[in-house]
Amino acid sequence: MERKWYFVLLVAAAIAISYFDRQTLPVAIASIQHNIPVSNAQFSYLQTAFLLSYAAMYMVGGRLLDRLGTRRGFLLIMTWWSLACALHGLAAGLTLLLAARFLLGGGEGGAFPAASRVVAEWIPAHERSTAMGLINAGTAVGSVLAPPVIGYILLHSGWRTVFVVAGATGLAWVAWWTVAYRDNSATMSINTVEARIAGVRVAWLDVIRQRNVQMFVFAKFMSDSAWYFLLFWLPKYLYDARGFDVKQVSYYAWIPYAASGVGSFLGGWFSSYLLRRGQTLNRARKIALGLCAAGMPVVMLVSVTPVKVAILLFSIAFFCQQAWSGLIMTLPTDIFPLSLVGTVAGLIGFGGAIGGAIFGLVAGYLLEHGFTYATLFVLVGSFHLIGFLAIVLFAGPIQPLRSTELQAIEGDA
Numbered sequence: 086m087e088r089k090w091y092f093v094l095l096v097a098a099a100i101a102i103s104y105f106d107r108q109t110l111p112v113a114i115a116s117i118q119h120n121i122p123v124s125n126a127q128f129s130y131l132q133t134a135f136l137l138s139y140a141a142m143y144m145v146g147g148r149l150l151d152r153l154g155t156r157r158g159f160l161l162i163m164t165w166w167s168l169a170c171a172l173h174g175l176a177a178g179l180t181l182l183l184a185a186r187f188l189l190g191g192g193e194g195g196a197f198p199a200a201s202r203v204v205a206e207w208i209p210a211h212e213r214s215t216a217m218g219l220i221n222a223g224t225a226v227g228s229v230l231a232p233p234v235i236g237y238i239l240l241h242s243g244w245r246t247v248f249v250v251a252g253a254t255g256l257a258w259v260a261w262w263t264v265a266y267r268d269n270s271a272t273m274s275i276n277t278v279e280a281r282i283a284g285v286r287v288a289w290l291d292v293i294r295q296r297n298v299q300m301f302v303f304a305k306f307m308s309d310s311a312w313y314f315l316l317f318w319l320p321k322y323l324y325d326a327r328g329f330d331v332k333q334v335s336y337y338a339w340i341p342y343a344a345s346g347v348g349s350f351l352g353g354w355f356s357s358y359l360l361r362r363g364q365t366l367n368r369a370r371k372i373a374l375g376l377c378a379a380g381m382p383v384v385m386l387v388s389v390t391p392v393k394v395a396i397l398l399f400s401i402a403f404f405c406q407q408a409w410s411g412l413i414m415t416l417p418t419d420i421f422p423l424s425l426v427g428t429v430a431g432l433i434g435f436g437g438a439i440g441g442a443i444f445g446l447v448a449g450y451l452l453e454h455g456f457t458y459a460t461l462f463v464l465v466g467s468f469h470l471i472g473f474l475a476i477v478l479f480a481g482p483i484q485p486l487r488s489t490e491l492q493a494i495e496g497d498a
Contacts, residue, residue, distance in 0.1 A: 345404060
């Protein structure tokens with residue numbers, strides 16, 4: 086295996102662990118409730134605690150990675166979130182669950198900015214969406230493994246063991262990363278001294294003032310409002326609305342996540358294919374993003390279909406969402422120099438996590454006040470279309486910054 090793809094695989098494994106860790110609570114919630122009562126509103130608070138710290142670290146972590154470098158930065162955040170995941174197993178009440186969830190989000194917030202930096206360091210432009218798609222497919226691997234593995238542990242040990250196993254797996258990855266990963270000195274030399282200096286000098290506010298960054302952040306805000314609802318509430322929906330037990334959730338809930346992994350890969354591959362066929366970078370990215378957004382409204386039909394059809398519709402939505410996610414996190418590597426990739430990726434991810442946190446609270450409130458899941462599915466089915474329109478109408482062309490544009494940003498700083 087080429088060294089660059091080995092590192093892509095290494096990062097994909099980290100993302101898989103990340104998504105396994107964040108699924109521990111949703112899948113184990115029915116068992117946890119035997120010891121710690123958790124209402125719908127309180128469940129939304131737990132997800133919001135995760136997403137608020139996740140959002141903050143997405144932004145701060147991206148900047149931190151640009152300062153510390155990919156290797157040291159990723160090692161730090163992975164150690165953090167693995168210990169935080171294990172901490173869930175010590176909870177005797179809602180307060181410690183909230184604290185552990187908050188710490189877990191804080192650690193995981195640096196994962197995708199780090200992934201974007203690895204892609205920018207090691208992968209040439211025409212292969213970056215494929216690489217990011219492979220990395221994003223790690224979300225599916227972790228999510229697919231979570232229901233059956235967690236279900237098995239719940240049936241044979243207990244919910245506290247789930248968190249210990251998840252935390253230990255993350256620490257094992259830290260050892261792998263420490264031994265295996267090295268920064269790409271060739272890429273570092275290709276990025277000019279001026280670009281690296283600009284990356285240090287340019288503040289968050291100067292980056293945020295860029296119209297394309299604002300639109301990417303908004304699009305991620307909308308799409309992740311849908312994604313985190315689907316991600317965190319799917320097992321609970323199956324428990325509450327479809328009458329599933331732990332065994333049935335373990336049997337069915339992995340299927341949409343498997344579809345999300347296929348979508349992650351195919352979305353990136355398709356955009357790279359369009360580039361190889363002569364499409365511009367701008368068209369290759371926007372065509373792929375548009376097709377992803379167009380598939381999301383199928384989730385609106387979930388509540389009026391038999392359970393097997395509902396699982397199919399969830400699978401289509403998960404496929405489209407994760408194809409979209411990999412593509413939108415590739416955009417910082419398409420446009421900005423390496424010295425700003427982590428910062429921009431962090432801001433985009435921050436927008437997504439804030440959207441997920443806000444809509445999670447809205448979902449909990451609506452369900453507690455007489456609304457059904459059907460209302461929520463209608464809402465989330467429209468969010469990607471809104472985000473895509475914002476990119477098309479207001480973000481401008483997707484292309485690398487010219488030196489004059491970079492100098493203008495630095496001049497504003």
